[in-house]
Amino acid sequence: MIGGIRIKIKIKILALNGSPRGENGNTEVILKPFLKGFKKAGAEIETVYLKDKNIKHCSGCFTCWTKTPGKCIHKDDMEDLLFKVSKADIIVYATPLYYFTVTGIMKDFMDRMLPLNNGEIVKSDENYSHTRRIKRETPVKTVLISNCGFPGSNNFSGLVETFKVMTKSNLAASILCSQGGVLKYINTNDNLKNLYIPFFLALENAGEEIVKYGYIKAETQIVLDKNVIDSETYVNAANRRWNHESEV
Secondary structure (H helix, E strand, O other): OEOOEOOOOOOEEEEEEOOOOHHHOHHHHHHHHHHHHHHHOOOEEEEEEHHHOOOOOOOOOOOOOOOOOOOOOOOOOHHHHHHHHHHOOEEEEEEEOEOOEOOHHHHHHHHOOHHHEEEEEEEEOOEEEEEEOOOOOOOOEEEEEEEOOOOOHHHHHHHHHHHHHHOOOOEEEEEEEOOHHHHHHHHHOHHHHHHOHHHHHHHHHHHHHHHHHOOOOHHHHHHHHOOOOOHHHHHHHHHHHHHHHHHO
């Protein structure tokens, strides 16, 4: 409240799309309705397509901890991205599953977040971690979005564990879409579009719920986690498609 006037501060969302296909990938098909839910809840949203950014590999020199604390030796787009990260209330990591983890460009981004930490190691709840360079009144919420071409949520186990460790078990939400190979056909196939209506509504609701409650409601998560297509049907269709494309 300022001068007797209640000021409503908008929650800032930073969405990072780590797909090499950017706006044309399956990851974007999931991300867009999810962010629509954030917008409905009144959040301020910025989407960054990492494929369009110049992000060099981390050199592992630790200069950002020693000689120039908080500053990397590489002068590229990460300097601006780290500023955006420091101002965000919620960060959405959206990545297709590449060999059971994030894409290469997403991994480079994550590696280059090192300047946000100090070299000092502290112990908390029997775990050791580095101290954060920027102190915040409320911790940043992290949301993970991913999709893969296989049926079964077990394919995401390594990816989810990475984010649990990275967020110190404070991962606010995970939206993991197996059978992701069909997503690019939804807008051109009416049958698929109708099948996926509940899923896309749930995505929108999930975004709104995270802003309002800080988590996705159980009934919404159930819809998001449910396979839309029977696994055997999906596998047979996917194999037919790959066999057909290999013959062309």
